[in-house]
Amino acid sequence: MQTLYLTLALFLLLNLGAGMWRVLRGPSAADRMLAAQLFGTTAVAMLLLLAQASGNAALRDVALLFALLAAVTAVAFVRRAWPETEQVTDDDPN
Amino acid sequence: MTPTDYLAATLLVAGALFFLAGTVGLLRFPDVYTRLHALTKADNVGLGLMVTGLALQAESWAVVGKLLLIWWLVLLAGASVSYLIASGALRRGIRPWRR
Amino acid sequence: MNTAVPYALVGVGLFALGFYALIVHAHLLRKILALNVMGSGVFLLLVALARRSGVALPDVVPQAMVITGIVVAISATALALTLMLRLAAASGRAELPDGRED
């Protein structure tokens, strides 16, 4: 089971790395914020896996904090930093 | 490995696959609304499956409770934030994608 | 070679990256981010070096210092951001005068 936990944690870290591309690419500020939100959820899952793998219960508290605070940055973005006029046109060639 | 272990392992792997689906959606979907849809749904289900798998292995009910609380919090934050982002994007005139 | 050494090297790398950005970027918000990255590098180095022996009794004094440091870093960041905003309000630019344009 140890191996599985760590493999999955590694897999999620790779996942997170792939999500980084969206932060860099955008195109809109909302996209970047969204990807950061993904990081929070993924980090929670990773911490829970690591907690089970290492038997260190305190890591669940770290995951709890992530889950609680994930919203704060996003709310700060929506309420403060999001410009009223988004200059970027959201056209993705994909 | 007991049957419970196998079940837990299956749930964990399934959860990880949902995370993968969420990331693929984030990278490949055409606009902010579809990406929101991919991320919030897939990741929250993925985390739910992982939490269930880990809860099967948990050493006490307190741990199960904490795991469920964490999942509930992520659901709450994810749902609220995706609503806020989507309505904000609409208000700013980002048009939803049409084929 | 154990877990701690790679993180200590990452700490060194972060410090250097932050320092470089602190020098070359003119925008003050970027400088504040750079200072924070430098700080994170130092914190990482401190804790990783204290842990490198990997014995049963890790040294917790650096950990305690780093916790203090994290809280001090955010309060310093808040003060620096306010100074930046004040400067921007006074001069219209969030950059330090560099003497070349006068």
Next chain:
Amino acid sequence: MATLTLLQSAFDILLGAALLWLAWRALNCPDLFKAIVLFVAFGLLMALAWVRLEAPDVALAEAAIGAGLTGALLMAALARLRAMTPDEEDSAKRLPLRWLPLAALLLVATGLSYVVLTLPPEAAGLGAEVATHLNSSGVDNPVTAVLLNFRGYDTLLEMVVLLLALLGVWSLGGPPLRRKAAPGPVLDTLARLLAPLLILVAAYLLWVGGHAPGGAFQAGSVLAAAAVLLLLAGWRLPVALTALPLRLTLVAGPGIFVALAVGTLLLEGQLLQYPPAQAGVLILLLEAVATLSIGVTLAALFLGGHPQNDNNDQNNKEQR
């Protein structure tokens, strides 16, 4: 076992590379908002690094501050900056001798790395000392013991630093940015649900800090996050509380620390040397008051200007 070690090394190396890459991009991409988002992600990964270094206390502090407060602080500052200077993009002026600092820093990094790699494998730390005296400290968590007992003066001065930073912000800051837009039902509900939970978790961290990872700093940061969330959702302190009660809360932390320091100096003959029998109770009391002060100070730092300027003309909430 070999697979496990390999997996762990792979995780560490990937995490380290991601940290360096995120820092590089955050510091060098032209768009400031992108830089902030990348920096928030960087803080998130830093918390994972602390976990891997088996420093869960630090991971908790980083999770509360790096993942929550720093991002909110930077976003609010960027918004105010944009309101003042429309062309906020970082022009990244070409320095004539750009390669010179690069070369110098490469040299420094190489030298430091060499030192790190050639250090003797055994760290000459204070781990054993802490373990020996842990029994007489009044708590079971060594990090809390160091922060509030063995090196309590660090924490005392740290509280003073927080207060000084806030005084600086208050004396500099103009009136804070005010959003007239109503928070809307979703944000309002979220804040109403999350804020009590955050306060509850802060209390839990404060209590758990005595015997497991947690403590006043982490609890204070979570408390501040609760306040920041409420501020973002449009709540404001009632005017009656912004004058004396707020100031008293702000100085309560450093105040009780100084009182205890003087008291122990007079009674025990040494600064912050608690009598072992009462140490546990004293530390808990100290931590509780410090948590409150840290939380309120950090929240006030987020708000920027003095709250009295902000709501001279308002009641409990922003106009809806």
